[in-house]
Amino acid sequence: MTDRSYLRTHDLAQAVKISVQQVRNYEASGLIPQAARSPSGYRLYTQRHLAALQTVKSMIHGYGWPRTSAIMQALHRGDLSAALTTINERHAELASKRLQIEQTLSALRTLTDPSTPLHSASYPERFRIGEAARQVGVRVSALHFWEQQGLLHPLRDQSSHYRLYDELQMHRLRVVVLLREAGYTFDIIQPVLDELSAGRPEKAIVAVEKKREELTRTSWTCINGLALFQHYVSEFGPLYGFGPDDHT
Incomplete structure (x- = not known):
């Protein structure tokens, strides 16, 4: 031309x-x-x-x-x-984020399904902190910091004292990662996690669905x-x- x-x-x-x-x-x-x-x-x-x-x-x-x-x-x-x-x-990158969101929504909806036991087979293992960090794609230092902020409460192995992340902590961890990526501050994330702990994950589901809508607009x-x-x-x-x- x-x-x-x-x-x-x-x-x-x-x-x-x-x-x-x-x-x-x-x-x-x-x-x-x-x-x-x-x-x-x-x-x-x-x-x-x-x-x-x-x-x-x-x-x-x-x-x-x-x-x-x-x-x-x-x-x-x-x-x-x-x-x-x-x-x-x-x-x-967008495909990876979408997969993570869908996995998180699936995990949260599991908690709202009365026919599913709370300790389902989603995370049958207890992960050490390094593996937990790898699962969600963040650094170990981030998990340490979020624990200090009261967002995470990993178990401790009685003999080795290693931090262990069970099913419930992995649910919390995935939600924390997504909400931090979306720019939410700790004072917003904490009430969402409290709803999860109280067996009322609806607030967390709404927040993650909003993140999915934002990702769809970006795509x-x-x-x-x-x-x-x-x-x-x-x-x-x-x-x-x-x-x-x-x-x-």
């Missing part, structure tokens, strides 16, 4: 509702292609630059600033593979951003060395 008309920096800024300086910063950072210059030194932006800006603005909401920067910089240096790798990493935002990315690559890929068969 070749454009015969050029856009001013102000035109780009107004089109995507950012400042003129941000347009220049995006160009300097490689998020949009380098613009040609007129004999008098003015930047000569085209529809390609506008499409790149629209793609960046859309992707930031789902992929975040660091990943969006890495994706677009890789694309503009001709490395579509690296760009797709970064995209895939984000999708894998949808990623899809919208990816649609613009796909269109951008399809339209302008040949300029970066990608043929029609390279991204289909």
